[in-house]
Amino acid sequence: MRIDEVIVPNTLGEALAALKRNPDALLCAGGTELFSDEPADQAGRPRILISLHGVPELRHISRTDHYIEVGSTTTLGELLALKAEFLPETLRTVIRRIGTYAVRNLATLGGNLSAPGRFRDCFPILACMDALAEYRQGAASRWVNLNRLVGNRGTPLIPKGEILTRIRIPLTGWDLGIAHKLGLPRANSGKTSLFVALARTDKRVLSDIRLFYMSDRALRSREIETSIAGKRIPLSSRDMESALGAYASYCARMGVPESSVPRFLDLVRRAFAQLNEGAPA
CATH class of the missing domain: 3.30.390.50 (CO dehydrogenase flavoprotein, C-terminal domain)
Incomplete structure (x- = not known):
């Protein structure tokens, strides 16, 4: 993939403004999808990349009695490091089987949920749990149940021109x-x-x-x-x-x-x- 320009915003506001100016830009945080064996874009056309890695608003994690809220650029390794009560065990099992230790320390939850063309490993379990994703575009925001990101033929319907900012994961127990x-x-x-x-x-x-x-x-x-x-x-x-x-x-x-x-x-x-x-x- 050819990258002609890299934009590195320091705040979420800067990231949203950059995406508004460049609606076709590629969003990236950990970068593991860019180097996977099946790159999402093989056309070789010039692209602008917006790096979200340094946006602090996208790395926040909080917990209530009913759900855990995870910033989209939180790495899979950081999720595994959370206390047991912060992360449902089946989700922990799924994450533990993704890539290697080094990959999990780079790959982000938001990136795992945003790969075009094919769902990645975290999507099935989070969809079954009725997890919600928050998308931001300019001053507007919306929460979407992950199941609504599945098309009629079972293919991804990943929103374009928006930034995935948070994932809300229910902590409801399962037998x-x-x-x-x-x-x-x-x-x-x-x-x-x-x-x-x-x-x-x-x-x-x-x-x-x-x-x-x-x-x-x-x-x-x-x-x-x-x-x-x-x-x-x-x-x-x-x-x-x-x-x-x-x-x-x-x-x-x-x-x-x-x-x-x-x-x-x-x-x-x-x-x-x-x-x-x-x-x-």
Whole structure:
């Protein structure tokens, strides 16, 4: 990628002003996406880069009883260094499996959520948790549920001309948390996929379940999740097979390659089995 000019703002206001003057500029903090094996922009055209690394407003971390709020240029390594009560364990597991120690000390949470073309590892778990992202443009700001950044065909809808400033992560507890990475465990490329499952039970009833599969596209069906919620735990064979059939039909509608469907269904089946294993006798 050819970079003709680098702008280094010292404040968020300066960064927003620079982006307003250069709406097609590339935003960067850790820079790991620029040197990945699949650069987002391979056209070789001249680009202006706005470095957000030195903007202090984007590195703030705060916690309430209900959520943790993370500045977008907080590194993955800094997140792992937080106390246990600051970061949900399943999210911690996902982050720990991203890249190497050196990469995690450069890569930022905002960058992981902003890569165009393909979702990166933090997106599935945060979407399942209903995390919110704050975007700023000039004096205007808005909060967006991460699930709204998934297009109809499961591809990213990353806002342009705006700066991702904060991510708000709910601290709601889950009885089941699964994060299973397929492919090279440390790679950050299109050759890997990630399956995430979260579930909550109440008096042997499945009160909430969320399943997200990410490969070349994102797969999540709220409709199927709603149909499973309310079932008694352990799930019956009939309930599980019905859900698996629904997911198979969903994959067909989404245009998922037939060769990839069995792997996804096997991960769903294993999540159901793990949920049943944890059910009270």
